Amino acid sequence: MVYDVIVVGAGAAGMLCAGYLAQDGREVLLIEKKDNPGRKLRITGKGRCNITNKSSVKDHLDNIQPKAKFLKSAYNKFFVDDIIAFFESQGLTIKEERGARIFPESDNAQEIVDALHKFCIENNVSIKLNTNIISISKDQDIFTLKDSSDNNYRCQNLVIATGGCSYPVTGSTGDGQRFAKSMGHTINELKPGLVPFNTKGDLAQRMQGISLKNVTASIWHNNKKIYEEFGEMMFTHFGVTGPIILSLSNKVADLPIGELELRVDLKPALDHNKLDERILRDFNEHGKKKFESILKLLLPNKMIAVCSQELKIPLDTIVNQITANQRKALRLWLKNLTFPLHSVRSFKEAIITIGGLSTNEIDKNTFESKIIPNLYFCGEVIDLHANTGGYNLQIAFSTGFCVAQGIKTKHNIS
Secondary structure, X not given: OEEEEEEEOOOHHHHHHHHHHHHHOOOEEEEOOOOOOOOOHHHHHHHOOOOEXXXXXXXXXXXXXXXXXXXXXXXXXXXXXXXXXXXXXXXXXXXXXHHHEXXXXXXXXXXXXXXXXXXXXXXXXXXXXXXXEEEEEEEOOEEEEEEOOOOEEEEEEEEEOOOXXXXXXXXXXXXXXXHHHHOOOOEEEEEEEOOOEEEOOOOOHHHOOOEEEEEEEEEEEOOEEEEEEEEEXXXXXXXXXXXXXXXXXXXXXXXXXXXXXXXXXXXXXXOHHHHHHHHHHHHHHOOOOEHHHHHHHHOOHHHHHHHHXXXXXXXXXXXXXXXXXXXXHHHHHXXXXXXXXXXXXXXXXXXXXXXXXXXXXXXOOOOEEOOOOOEEEOHHHEOOEEOOOOHHHHHHHHHHHHHHHHHHHHOOOO
């Protein structure tokens, strides 16, 4: 048979799109290469699923790269209140947390997947799992999709919603970008996004497992600060990770990572003068104690030995024997804990994909290809990415909805 629409990829964008497309009774086939829909969606937000961010269109666009304004039309049609209303109509209770982030009340991402799956089933979407599409062709007005078992699927309208390359175990392996390229589209370089850093040396590794809150991390190039983030981070066996590290990785994706430095300010609430006064006061009050006692006032316990080693001040040194230069070295270490960067981690650990289908080649209202009629794209396959906080899923939901609306309007589907 020839389907009205085939949607390839049963993720956030694909399921929402397929469900809306089938509401009018048209024949819609949703194809997924894995054994269950929403594999990546289930692990987002550490399994809690940060659905969106309850902030303004401007705030969302400020958090999106590289061409955020491309989404203005989509956001005017389907935005935060719309996706919240959608999930509430599916029986979910939604909550708002710090930073205007929106989650399911249950903190269970599976509920989001189930709601989208249910939406498709209720609207009679045909769903085919464990089906790996390997090629797509078009003859006159009909698309033909071939899977790895040599089966063919035909349709009048085709939607590519296969995601990017991040977390390939979930099925995101760049298929959509490959299909788009084979059909004449431009694919901007694919890179891991929202991803940890590998650092040079062993300083981070010696503090493996230590989590820091309320610190400032900044990226430096040629001794010039270019980006800065405040919040939480963690040291690992390979380098650094955590919310502010992931955000910084997005901002430096186009820079030579090996030439950059990460500097961590462990005491951002105190400038150098105030921190010096604080340290001097502690020295005066605890002059007869050991250096270790001072560090306990300033650092997490697991960082104390490392600090002592780096400054070459033994922990059993009596405080009043520490020189002014050593006190200055301590202040600088606390304010400029420095890690030369080596590289970013791989797509296996990336939350999103940077790069993808060029927005120059798709319509900003319908997300239809400007090259091939009746070919549409939504979600992470497009070269649009955002910071953490629910912004990336909103891109998926908004583009998925707009594709469905675009197909209905073009083909006079009520």
